[in-house]
Amino acid sequence: MRTQVLALPLLTTALAMASLAAPAAEPAPATEQVVVPEVDRRDVKRPRIPSNDFEAGLFTGVYSTENFGSSVVAGLRLGYHITEDFFVEAAYGRTKVSDESFRQVLPGGIFGGEKETLSYYNLSVGYNVLPGEVFIGSQRAKASALYLIAGVGSTRFNDQRNQTINLGLGSRVFLADWAALQVDLRDHMFSLDLLGKRQSTHNLELTAGLTFFF
Numbered sequence: 001m002r003t004q005v006l007a008l009p010l011l012t013t014a015l016a017m018a019s020l021a022a023p024a025a026e027p028a029p030a031t032e033q034v035v036v037p038e039v040d041r042r043d044v045k046r047p048r049i050p051s052n053d054f055e056a057g058l059f060t061g062v063y064s065t066e067n068f069g070s071s072v073v074a075g076l077r078l079g080y081h082i083t084e085d086f087f088v089e090a091a092y093g094r095t096k097v098s099d100e101s102f103r104q105v106l107p108g109g110i111f112g113g114e115k116e117t118l119s120y121y122n123l124s125v126g127y128n129v130l131p132g133e134v135f136i137g138s139q140r141a142k143a144s145a146l147y148l149i150a151g152v153g154s155t156r157f158n159d160q161r162n163q164t165i166n167l168g169l170g171s172r173v174f175l176a177d178w179a180a181l182q183v184d185l186r187d188h189m190f191s192l193d194l195l196g197k198r199q200s201t202h203n204l205e206l207t208a209g210l211t212f213f214f
Contacts (some may be wrong), residue, residue: 013022050180052213055079057182059209065157066201067116068196071095079126079178089149093205094119097157110195111158120188122153122166134173143174154188162190172211182212 056078063073075093082088096115103109130146148169155164169187175181188203 022046023119045092052178055081055180055211056211057183057209057211059093060090060206061184061205061207061209063093063118064204065097066097066192066203067101068099069096069101073096073207075207077209077211079211084131087128087147089124089126089151090121090123091153092119092121095185116158118155118157120153120155120164122188124149124151125155128172136163145172146170147172149184149186155188157192160193162192164188164190168205178210178213180213181208181213 015086046088056076058076060072060074062070066069073093073095075091077089077091079087079089095118097118098115099109099111099172100114103114111151126146126147128147130145133141134144135141148167150167151165153164153166155162157168168184168187170182170184173181184205184207186205186207189196190201190203192201
């Protein structure tokens with residue numbers, strides 16, 4: 001009986017020590033959830049800027065001759081694109097200028113007839129400052145460019161040939177790889193001897209036309 005009483009505490013102690021010596025069970029790994037994003041991509045036709053370097057085109061618009069009013073102008077232009085940013089352009093234009101406002105004050109007017117031909121040619125350098133896109137609908141885009149331009153040339157008017165400086169800006173929208181719609185605003189600056197007094201004049205021109213690349 002004494003032996004059983006002593007054996008019971010010893011057995012309890014041994015079981016307790018065995019439980020302490022056993023390694024702790026590792027916690028069950030958490031279930032990982034992977035979220036795969038679904039991106040709905042929209043097909044957009046990217047515009048192509050023509051790689052042809054030469055261009056030729058026709059234009060028409062309004063030429064405002066200082067002191068004489070506005071008249072219809074028409075002409076042609078030839079261009080060469082040196083790089084994607086710089087290009088050179090040669091242009092020629094003609095218009096008919098009326099001295100009707102002077103005939104109301106001066107008998108016989110200034111010209112020999114009621115109208116006098118004004119013609120000009122110039123050579124200019126342009127720089128594309130803002131190439132971009134014009135969107136037509138939701139999936140079509142046309143390449144475009146906003147540019148600055150400046151050059152020198154000559155203007156023939158009232159039997160006088162005057163050196164001319166032109167400054168302006170324009171916008172070009174490419175309708176296809178071989179054609180573009182072009183809008184220009186220019187200031188043609190030259191000196192004119194009017195009634196025996198030479199003065200500097202600013203002559204604004206607003207034109208639109210089609211340009212073809214080759």
